[in-house]
Amino acid sequence: xxxxxxxxxxxxxAAVAGGAGVGLAATGLGDSARxxxxxxxxxxxxxxxxxxxxxxxxxxxxxxxxxxxxSRIPGASVVTVGKxxxxxxxxxxxxxxxVDRTLSQVRRADVLLVPGGxxxxxxxxxxxxxxxxxIHRHTTWTVSVCTGSLVLGTAGLLRGLRAxxxxxxxxxxxxxGATFVPGRYVEAxxxxxxxxxxxxxxxxxxxxxxxxxxxxxQALQLVVEYDPDPPFDTGSPxxxxxxxxxxxxxxxxxxxxx
Numbered sequence: 001x002x003x004x005x006x007x008x009x010x011x012x013x014a015a016v017a018g019g020a021g022v023g024l025a026a027t028g029l030g031d032s033a034r035x036x037x038x039x040x041x042x043x044x045x046x047x048x049x050x051x052x053x054x055x056x057x058x059x060x061x062x063x064x065x066x067x068x069x070x071s072r073i074p075g076a077s078v079v080t081v082g083k084x085x086x087x088x089x090x091x092x093x094x095x096x097x098x099v100d101r102t103l104s105q106v107r108r109a110d111v112l113l114v115p116g117g118x119x120x121x122x123x124x125x126x127x128x129x130x131x132x133x134x135i136h137r138h139t140t141w142t143v144s145v146c147t148g149s150l151v152l153g154t155a156g157l158l159r160g161l162r163a164x165x166x167x168x169x170x171x172x173x174x175x176x177g178a179t180f181v182p183g184r185y186v187e188a189x190x191x192x193x194x195x196x197x198x199x200x201x202x203x204x205x206x207x208x209x210x211x212x213x214x215x216x217x218q219a220l221q222l223v224v225e226y227d228p229d230p231p232f233d234t235g236s237p238x239x240x241x242x243x244x245x246x247x248x249x250x251x252x253x254x255x256x257x258x
Contacts, residue, residue, distance in 0.1 A: 046075035047073060047074055047075020047076045047077065048070075048073060048075070048076050048077075048110040048111050048140070048211055049076075049077050049079075049108065049109050049110045049111070050070050050071070050076055050077065050078045050079070050109065050110065050111040050113065051078075051079050051080075051081050051106055051109035051111070051112050051113070051135065052066075052067060052078065052079070052080050052081065052113045052115070053080075053081055053082065053112070053113065053114050053115065053122075053128070053132070054080050054081065054082045054088050054097050054098075054099050054115075055082055055083070055088055055117075055119075055121060055122050055128070056088045056089050056118075056121060057089070057090070057091050057117045057118030057119070057120075057121060058088060058090055058091060058097065058115050058116075058117040058118075059090065059091050059115060059116050059117035059145075059146060059147075059197060060090045060091075060095055060097060061197050061198065061200070062115030062116045062117060062145040062146050062148065062197060062200050063080075063097065063113070063115040063145075064097075065145075065197075065198065065200045065201040065204065066113055066115075066143075066145060066200045066201065066203070066204040068201075068204075068224050069201060069204035069205055069207075069208055069220050069221075069224060070111065070113070070204050070207065070208065072220055072223055072224075073208055073211055073212050073216070073220070074212060074216065079100050079101050079106060079109075080097070080098060080099050080100045080101070081099065081100070081101050081102070081103060081105075081106045081131075082099035082101075082102065082103070083099075083102065083103060083125070083127065083128065084099065084102060085098075085099050085100065085101065085102060086098065086099060087099075090117070091117040091118050103127060103128065103131040106135070107134075107135075108135070108138050109135055109138075109139055110139060110140045110141070111139060111140065111141045111142075111143065111207070111211075112132070112135050112136060112139050112141070112142045112143070113143050113144070113145070113148075114132065114142075114143070114144040114145075114148035114149075114151050114152060115144070115145050115146065115148050115200070116144070116145050116146025116147030116148040116149070116150075116151075116165075116166065116196075116197075117146070117147065118147075119147045119148065119150055119151050122151050122154075123150065123151055123154040129151075129154055129155050132151065132152070132155045132157075133155050133156070133157075136155070136157060139190065140190060140211075141190050141191075141192060141207060141210070141211075142157065142190060142191050142192075143191070143192040143193070143194070143203060143207060144165075144192075144193050144194065145193075145194045145196075145197070145199065145200035145203065146165065146166045146194065146195070146196045146197055146199070146200070147165060147166050147169060148193075149163050149164065149165040149173065149178075149193040150165060150169065150172060150173075150176070152176075152191065152193070153172075153173065153175070153176025153177075153178060154176070156176075157191060158173070158176045158177060158178035158191070158193075159176065159177035159178070160177060160178075161177075161178050161179070161188040161189070161191060162178070162179050162180075162181045162186050162188045163178040163179070163180065163181065163186055163188060163191075163193040164180065164181055164182065164183055164184075164185065164186045164193050164194065164195045164199075165180070165193065165195065165196075166195065166196040166197075167195065167196055167236060167237050168237075168248075168249060168252070168254060183195065184199040184202040184203065185199060185202055185203035185206060187206070192206070192207060201224070201226055205217050205220065205221050205226070208220050
């Protein structure tokens with residue numbers, strides 16, 4: 001039985017150590033990265049350097065879900081990046097997330113994560129698009145969640161590739177030269193795209209396996225206790241049917257299909 005004074009971080013480290021044969025603490029993951037503090041994005045790294053783009057209108061789970069997985073890869077360091085440092089508002093205007101570094105302060109990353117949400121402001125901002133293009137030249141992986149794939153498309157990174165995105169915007173991928181593929185995530189070379197929102201967790205576990213091996217990724221799935229067992233089977237438009245699709249679009253404030 002666990003003592004009530006054992007903090008959650010200790011339990012999580014033990015879970016990874018037991019499941020993977022190597023713990024985060026044992027592999028030198030710095031205290032600042034473990035605590036979610038910004039790290040030097042261009043300094044020496046003992047693991048993947050992960051840059052997460054934040055912006056006003058972001059869907060929070062698109063960033064936080066992958067962060068919970070990727071930040072616990074052994075040796076990983078994470079930095080949040082945006083037009084300016086400080087808080088950004090999420091798509092519903094209720095929550096805020098914090099930007100640690102400006103675009104000009106982050107010149108390299110091993111993993112670039114572009115979340116989704118209301119991405120129109122990002123797509124129409126030439127500074128951000130140019131930054132994505134520059135960072136992508138040197139990444140090992142460039143990944144998106146939900147409508148973040150439309151941002152990658154705007155940057156010209158999806159031409160000729162297979163990709164996925166949020167279910168109601170699948171047809172938009174064609175305008176960026178991409179071929180829509182159904183699935184929770186799609187890997188095309190060094191680009192990965194995830195479907196809507198929660199699919200970012202699935203993609204991140206797959207990415208963790210590509211970076212650190214399947215055993216570590218399996219332990220990380222246990223760390224975040226990702227064991228979906230939803231009360232309904234309506235998580236895709238094919239399963240939900242036309243009536244629920246219309247209701248979902250209404251809840252999103254989007255026009256219903258004719």
